[in-house]
Amino acid sequence: MSTPYIPTLDLGSYINGTSQERKNFSDELGRAFNDSGFVTITNHGLSQELIDQLYEQIKAAFSLSPAQKAQYEKPELAGQRGYTSPGKETAKGAKTADLKEFWQIGQTVTDGDPVKAQYPDNEVLAELPEFNSITTEIYKKLEDNGKHLLSAIATYLELPVDYFDQHVHNGNSILRGIHYFPIENPDAIAPDAVRAGAHEDINLITLLIGASADGLEVLTRSNEWLPIKAHHSDIVVNVGDMLQRLTNNKLRSTTHRVVNPPRELMKTSRFSVPFFLHPRSDMDLTSLDSCIDEAHPKVYTDMTAGEYLDERLREIGLKK
Numbered sequence: 001m002s003t004p005y006i007p008t009l010d011l012g013s014y015i016n017g018t019s020q021e022r023k024n025f026s027d028e029l030g031r032a033f034n035d036s037g038f039v040t041i042t043n044h045g046l047s048q049e050l051i052d053q054l055y056e057q058i059k060a061a062f063s064l065s066p067a068q069k070a071q072y073e074k075p076e077l078a079g080q081r082g083y084t085s086p087g088k089e090t091a092k093g094a095k096t097a098d099l100k101e102f103w104q105i106g107q108t109v110t111d112g113d114p115v116k117a118q119y120p121d122n123e124v125l126a127e128l129p130e131f132n133s134i135t136t137e138i139y140k141k142l143e144d145n146g147k148h149l150l151s152a153i154a155t156y157l158e159l160p161v162d163y164f165d166q167h168v169h170n171g172n173s174i175l176r177g178i179h180y181f182p183i184e185n186p187d188a189i190a191p192d193a194v195r196a197g198a199h200e201d202i203n204l205i206t207l208l209i210g211a212s213a214d215g216l217e218v219l220t221r222s223n224e225w226l227p228i229k230a231h232h233s234d235i236v237v238n239v240g241d242m243l244q245r246l247t248n249n250k251l252r253s254t255t256h257r258v259v260n261p262p263r264e265l266m267k268t269s270r271f272s273v274p275f276f277l278h279p280r281s282d283m284d285l286t287s288l289d290s291c292i293d294e295a296h297p298k299v300y301t302d303m304t305a306g307e308y309l310d311e312r313l314r315e316i317g318l319k320k
């Protein structure tokens, strides 16, 4: 998956490294987030066996009948938990909905934190008991990896290493299993219909487990679409709009999309599982003073993470 534009970093060298190795990791991660906004990480502690089990469960969940899936689709939850059927999410600024369906799993609060009251319960799939345990395990592992990455970013930004900890503890993160369904008749879809229209992610950072097929593309600084090869064992990490806002554009939330397959593969599915790392909704996203100066005047209005998420869910059609 590695291209010079999207460097590969060893997360193990940060988690278990010497102070020099940790410093090097922070510098390289910061540089990549400042440049392309994307990195690939290895040594993330998710075994291939666990990733395979995850994909097995995700595929099984999408294979349920439309009536079974409909039991888990709750419009009042704005797609934030359970199942969302095709045609519901449209990339910001696009006219035609993405060619996808998805499941979303949210935070499980177990330590008595009153923030629990803000989160709807996860939908429990009665048909697939292992779906619930495996997705929860993956959620926790990706959340842990995300916390390490944010502490490395805090160091890069010359903030205290634990700057993000209180904001992401029991944060509003989402694990999303996506099925880009087969396109049975390519001539019958709208000319602008794509698997995922060009967009930026809403959250702080996204950790994306290697997809089942190619199709993900990243918009480079020279305005070219760079394909990212799908590798099951890698995790691709990118900056989202909340971190871009907080850093007044120092870290870049890079535009990406998922293109339709070539004609001979139109009738095949593509599965992917991003983890959108969100803070608690009361986190203040006001740009850091250290990221504002004469050359970089303040760009964004002040908002909390909760206010910003609400605005964005309306823009993509999930919240009415």
Ligand SMILES: O=C(O)CCC(=O)C(=O)O
Residues within 6 Å of the ligand: 178, 196, 201, 208, 211, 216, 256, 257, 258, 271, 272, 273, 274
């Ligand atoms: O499916 C993928 O590879 C990427 C999905 C994505 O960008 C998203 O859901 O925000």
Ligand SMILES: [Fe+2]
Residues within 6 Å of the ligand: 199, 200, 201, 256
């Ligand atoms: Fe995305």
